[in-house]
Amino acid sequence: MRQAGWMPTMKDVAREAGVSLGTVSNVLNGVSATDQTRQKVVEAAERLGYRINNYARALKTNRTYSIALILPSLEMPFFHHLAEAATAALTAKGYRTILMITNYDPDAEQKCIDMVQENKIDGIIALTYHPYLKVDASVPFISIDRHCGASISCISSDNYGGGRLAAEQLLARGCEKVLYMRIGSDVASEVDKRGDGFESVCRARGTAFESIILNDNETDEPFYRYLETHVENGHADFDGIFCNTDHLALRILRKLTSLGVRVPEDVQVIGYDGLPDYVTGVPACSTIVQPVSEMARTAVSLLLDSDKSVPPAVICLPVHFEAHGTTKE
Amino acid sequence: MRQAGWMPTMKDVAREAGVSLGTVSNVLNGVSATDQTRQKVVEAAERLGYRINNYARALKTNRTYSIALILPSLEMPFFHHLAEAATAALTAKGYRTILMITNYDPDAEQKCIDMVQENKIDGIIALTYHPYLKVDASVPFISIDRHCGASISCISSDNYGGGRLAAEQLLARGCEKVLYMRIGSDVASEVDKRGDGFESVCRARGTAFESIILNDNETDEPFYRYLETHVENGHADFDGIFCNTDHLALRILRKLTSLGVRVPEDVQVIGYDGLPDYVTGVPACSTIVQPVSEMARTAVSLLLDSDKSVPPAVICLPVHFEAHGTTKE
DNA sequence: TTGTAAGCGTTATCAC
DNA sequence: GTGATAACGCTTACAA
Numbered sequence: 001m002r003q004a005g006w007m008p009t010m011k012d013v014a015r016e017a018g019v020s021l022g023t024v025s026n027v028l029n030g031v032s033a034t035d036q037t038r039q040k041v042v043e044a045a046e047r048l049g050y051r052i053n054n055y056a057r058a059l060k061t062n063r064t065y066s067i068a069l070i071l072p073s074l075e076m077p078f079f080h081h082l083a084e085a086a087t088a089a090l091t092a093k094g095y096r097t098i099l100m101i102t103n104y105d106p107d108a109e110q111k112c113i114d115m116v117q118e119n120k121i122d123g124i125i126a127l128t129y130h131p132y133l134k135v136d137a138s139v140p141f142i143s144i145d146r147h148c149g150a151s152i153s154c155i156s157s158d159n160y161g162g163g164r165l166a167a168e169q170l171l172a173r174g175c176e177k178v179l180y181m182r183i184g185s186d187v188a189s190e191v192d193k194r195g196d197g198f199e200s201v202c203r204a205r206g207t208a209f210e211s212i213i214l215n216d217n218e219t220d221e222p223f224y225r226y227l228e229t230h231v232e233n234g235h236a237d238f239d240g241i242f243c244n245t246d247h248l249a250l251r252i253l254r255k256l257t258s259l260g261v262r263v264p265e266d267v268q269v270i271g272y273d274g275l276p277d278y279v280t281g282v283p284a285c286s287t288i289v290q291p292v293s294e295m296a297r298t299a300v301s302l303l304l305d306s307d308k309s310v311p312p313a314v315i316c317l318p319v320h321f322e323a324h325g326t327t328k329e
Numbered sequence: 330m331r332q333a334g335w336m337p338t339m340k341d342v343a344r345e346a347g348v349s350l351g352t353v354s355n356v357l358n359g360v361s362a363t364d365q366t367r368q369k370v371v372e373a374a375e376r377l378g379y380r381i382n383n384y385a386r387a388l389k390t391n392r393t394y395s396i397a398l399i400l401p402s403l404e405m406p407f408f409h410h411l412a413e414a415a416t417a418a419l420t421a422k423g424y425r426t427i428l429m430i431t432n433y434d435p436d437a438e439q440k441c442i443d444m445v446q447e448n449k450i451d452g453i454i455a456l457t458y459h460p461y462l463k464v465d466a467s468v469p470f471i472s473i474d475r476h477c478g479a480s481i482s483c484i485s486s487d488n489y490g491g492g493r494l495a496a497e498q499l500l501a502r503g504c505e506k507v508l509y510m511r512i513g514s515d516v517a518s519e520v521d522k523r524g525d526g527f528e529s530v531c532r533a534r535g536t537a538f539e540s541i542i543l544n545d546n547e548t549d550e551p552f553y554r555y556l557e558t559h560v561e562n563g564h565a566d567f568d569g570i571f572c573n574t575d576h577l578a579l580r581i582l583r584k585l586t587s588l589g590v591r592v593p594e595d596v597q598v599i600g601y602d603g604l605p606d607y608v609t610g611v612p613a614c615s616t617i618v619q620p621v622s623e624m625a626r627t628a629v630s631l632l633l634d635s636d637k638s639v640p641p642a643v644i645c646l647p648v649h650f651e652a653h654g655t656t657k658e
Numbered sequence: 659t660t661g662t663a664a665g666c667g668t669t670a671t672c673a674c
Numbered sequence: 675g676t677g678a679t680a681a682c683g684c685t686t687a688c689a690a
Contacts, residue, residue: 005467006467007449007467009682009683009684010683010684011683011684019660019661020660020661020662021661021662021683021684022660022661022662022663022685022686023659023660023661025684025685025686026659026660026685026686029685032659032660033659033660034659034660037659037660051443051446051447052447052683052684053388053447053449053682053683053684054447054448054449054684055384055387055388055393055448055449055682055683055684056388056666056682056683056684056685057683057684057685058384058666058684059382059384059385059388059665059666059667059668059682059683059684059685060665060666060683060684060685060686061666061684061685062666064384066427069428073413074403074409074410074412074413075409075410075413075607076607077607080403080404080409081403081404083403083428084402084403084404084430087428087429087430088430091429091430096427096429096444096448097427097428097429098395098425098426098427098428099398099412099416099426099427099428100416100420100425100426101413101416101417101420114380115425117380118380118381118382118383119383119384119425120336120382120383120384138334138335138336247607247608250608251608254608254609278404278405278406278576279576279579279580279583280583338666338667338668339667339668340667348676348677349676349677349678350667350668350677350678350679351669351670351671351676351677351678351679352675352676352677354668354669354670355669355675355676358669360675361675361676362675362676363675363676366675366676381667381668382666382667382668383668384666384667384668385666385667385668385669385682386667386668386669387668387682388666388667388668388669388682388683388684389667389668389669389670389681389682390668390669390682391682
């Protein structure tokens with residue numbers, strides 16, 4: 001008998017059940033109550049099709065059971081896998097995900113943070129590019145991959161270890177002259193450590209290496225030029241490349257192919273991310289695999305479960321190597 | 330001077346500005362006010378770092394300025410492009426997106442719908458697989474690709490026209506024996522019309538064709554078996570294939586290659602979706618392009634702007650063909 | 659255990 | 675144009 005637009009409230013349930021408003025609230029929140037009254041209330045609620053109004057509840061309790069997920073885009077696999085895993089983890093804990101897409105725009109990022117405060121959100125999970133985000137200390141904030149300030153925890157994969165692993169895998173497969181190629185934001189981030197780890201192994205082993213570091217607003221041209229000048233008749237004067245993302249690795253692979261370089265016979269390539277290609281179900285290149293789901297889950301539990309006494313600065317989750325055709329053996 | 334956890338309210342702003350609560354509300358909502366009072370209020374709000382509490386507002390106005398976006402997953406390009414476009418359209422109109430992922434599970438879908446009602450959401454945009462979703466008529470609901478009931482509008486691309494277009498393109502490029510391959514949910518959906526359109530053209534032109542219709546819970550095996558038995562020494566007894574998604578087309582292309590069939594010389598392939606490969610920036614096969622962003626925008630404005638007097642049953646947005654290497658010419 | 663009543667931060671309806 | 679004041683639907687002391 002419910003009219004469009006009208007929704008029964010606790011008051012209605014109370015009247016229907018013949019008990020008081022507070023009792024309904026108690027029963028519905030699992031507080032002490034006689035089996036008899038409990039039943040009366042539950043049945044009345046059922047009969048009326050009662051649904052609690054979370055907005056009213058939030059107003060009283062100051063808990064909205066919703067968190068904001070701020071991402072630059074959903075197109076990159078890392079982002080949409082992260083979004084999916086975070087949403088799943090949040091749903092499992094009874095939280096709602098408010099999705100905000102910033103298009104890599106720092107202003108949009110700041111605006112999201114501001115908006116979010118109006119919603120008395122319980123927390124924020126964000127992957128941002130704004131170098132100096134202003135976020136109210138009162139709202140719990142977890143950053144993915146970025147250092148956003150002393151009091152803000154950052155979740156990342158073990159980028160340094162991943163970089164080392166990439167170098168070790170390349171060297172173990174016989175590489176003698178390796179390249180590190182990196183393109184990305186110049187905002188300081190955990191991700192930079194991929195190169196550090198890679199180079200540290202090369203140095204320790206005395207292996208020749210070169211690094212090409214590019215900024216997000218540049219094109220791939222410098223990479224391509226390097227490859228062109230260092231490949232002659234399909235013969236390259238290097239034999240291993242570590243790219244800071246699979247995305248870059250795939251572009252580099254295309255270029256290598258067009259230059260007549262054979263992969264992995266002549267040059268071996270390792271990327272970073274390890275997300276499955278949506279057609280084949282496995283990564284499209286040999287790669288350092290980030291535990292994206294774990295990262296999302298960790299972010300969520302840090303946000304919701306932690307006692308906040310001493311928020312950890314950085315949490316690095318373990319990575320592993322997976323061979324997918326662009327390395328030997 | 331703001332303490333962690335404490336947020337100024339309108340009351341505080343009123344005191345700070347030396348006006349009444351109602352006046353603050355009026356000013357902040359752009360209702361009539363003297364320039365003088367307006368300024369006092371604005372400055373006081375600024376000074377205090379006041380942010381409106383949307384939960385309190387929602388409780389009064391019954392408008393939450395948030396809508397739920399229910400999707401099976403984010404992994405398929407169609408889904409995450411849709412999510413991104415919908416979020417953008419909603420943000421532009423001052424709405425928040427509550428993202429819910431169902432993993433293609435009808436029960437999860439129903440649970441999402443239920444949950445959403447507790448949040449007094451302003452509307453729902455959903456792509457679902459539940460054949461008989463129960464949704465309260467009082468909350469505006471827009472379905473993507475699925476018919477969910479008489480009173481629920483459905484946004485889709487022009488699937489029938491797209492199917493026709495695919496056939497026309499294949500025939501115009503000399504195909505004489507074509508295949509339609511389809512795998513997907515068996516829940517009745519707009520998407521089924523892709524095959525209808527395709528077949529209608531073949532019939533009208535008297536072109537030989539065969540259709541292989543598979544259900545989501547099956548594997549690609551029947552497709553592969555067909556190809557294997559109809560290809561001998563790299564020679565196929567068909568010369569054109571229309572797949573109901575690019576995703577399928579890409580799998581079929583791999584199979585064709587492994588059978589020694591040359592594409593597009595021997596067999597031409599057209600998919601459906603037309604979303605850019607995230608590496609190359611263009612679709613990975615010749616395809617019927619859906620206007621995903623338009624679809625999202627249309628869904629949003631139908632949800633928010635329409636007067637609801639006569640909700641349209643189905644809105645089909647125009648598609649176009651794009652050649653990307655798997656068709657001749 | 660249950661009922662009563664105050665109040666969360668707004669908006670809206672009145673008088674003034 | 676501005677200031678009191680009553681809701682909105684809920685939680686939570688506190689009283690019974």
